[in-house]
Amino acid sequence: MPITQTSFLRGGAVLLIVGLLALLAIVGSTIWLVERSQHYFNEVVAARDLRTSTNNLRIAMQEVETSQRGFLLTQEESYLEPYEAAHNRIIPTFEELRTIVERYPQYLDAVERLGPEIESKLAEMDQTIQLARTGQVAEAVEIVATDRGKEIMDEARALFTRIVADADNRLIEGVEEQRFSANLLRVVAIAGGFLILLVGGGSVWIALSYTRDLLAARQEVETLNAGLEQRVKERTHDLIRANEEVQRFAYIVTHDLRAPLVNIMGFTSELDQTMKSIQSYVLAEGGTLSEQEIHEARAAAAEDLPEAIGFIRSSTRKMDGLINAILKISREGKRPIKPETIDLQALLEANLATIQHQIAEADGEATLSVTAPRIVSDRLSIEQVVGNLLDNAVKYRAGDRPLEIRIVARNVPGGQVLIDVSDNGRGIAAEDHQRVFDLFRRSGQQDKPGEGIGLAHVRTLVRSLGGDITLSSEFGKGTTFSILLPLDVRTVIRSEAA
The missing domain is CATH 3.30.565.10 (Histidine kinase-like ATPase, C-terminal domain)
Structure with missing residues (x-):
């Protein structure tokens, strides 16, 4: 039984609505899961930065302490090379850690208290090194033996261990949440894709059935229109040919207009030569003309004729330039594109x-x-x-x-x-x-x-x-x-x- 237009439109509308709802559900779920994944990704990145900064500070302090003790034992300046390098990194690394810890209020007070203690520890180390360099090694060792520096380092290590452990937990939690989001997104995509395949399959079946009926009707229309298309092609060809003839006619007309202008320019040149002869004759002394006639002739020869000739020449040049412009544009319009x-x-x-x-x-x-x-x-x-x-x-x-x-x-x-x-x-x-x-x-x-x-x-x-x-x-x-x-x-x- 052929599918009617009403059935086709009704079935297509139902499938379109179902597909749209499925698409909206997939898009909404995807956006939510992506936002959730992004949130935990940011948490993982922050925890990683916290862990990295903490470890960097711990390593730098350990290097400083190790280098200091090695120098106190040996008085070898080579032990101070890692000391200087690590010493210069401690304060910038601590500032970086303090900035990161602003997101973790539970560590903020402890880190703030640690700052002055680190500075005190560095000052102590600098003092012991200076004493050792001046030969006062016993005094330097006595300062170390007070264990004040050890207490600072123990407190710092305990804080660093707590921070690193918490960062590790956050990393594990964030990775697990991201894995869960990815798995859920996979399930949503598979379910949505299956539903869309069902909708698409139904749509294709309806469309194929309706198209089959349309093709049969189209075959009949094509048979009727075959003669009409041939007539349209003939008329189009005639119009194109007529348009080309109009362009050729315009080109010929503008081209032929130049011929009389060239002649006029030639005659004005001859007139200029003739005017010189007339001037020589009219302006000659001893003629039979009256004073008024001589004056008028002289004025015509000296002023009017040159002015008229100049006007004609400038006008013809102007017209020649304009026609050349038209010819140029016409030629460019006919020049084939390469x-x-x-x-x-x-x-x-x-x-x-x-x-x-x-x-x-x-x-x-x-x-x-x-x-x-x-x-x-x-x-x-x-x-x-x-x-x-x-x-x-x-x-x-x-x-x-x-x-x-x-x-x-x-x-x-x-x-x-x-x-x-x-x-x-x-x-x-x-x-x-x-x-x-x-x-x-x-x-x-x-x-x-x-x-x-x-x-x-x-x-x-x-x-x-x-x-x-x-x-x-x-x-x-x-x-x-x-x-x-x-x-x-x-x-x-x-x-x-x-």
């Missing part, structure tokens, strides 16, 4: 090197930080993008402070790399943040050469690589351009091809 593995740090360092002399002239500095060492992309496009942004940073630097340029490249989620190019230049007003990417648009004071095509070109290149470019800027303080690119441009090419 993926290759790029050492991003080396590429950025090379781009910085090309403007290093300009940075030095501006008393500036440039820094580079790269944590995304390699990407697969089009080298020429990235070099043009970064080069253009660095040129802008130098061109539009602030005149009242040294130039600072910073490039940071790092990986970001989604298989992408983010390249930030920052400067402390003039900055861009908030209302111009978007329009600077438009063709032939510029912002701020127009005291630098340019036609407003650089950032438009940059955006075209970045988008052709499957990325995007944005900026953040504060007028008068600086600008940061953020370039977001895929780590592997081939994934973009494949998706577009599909």
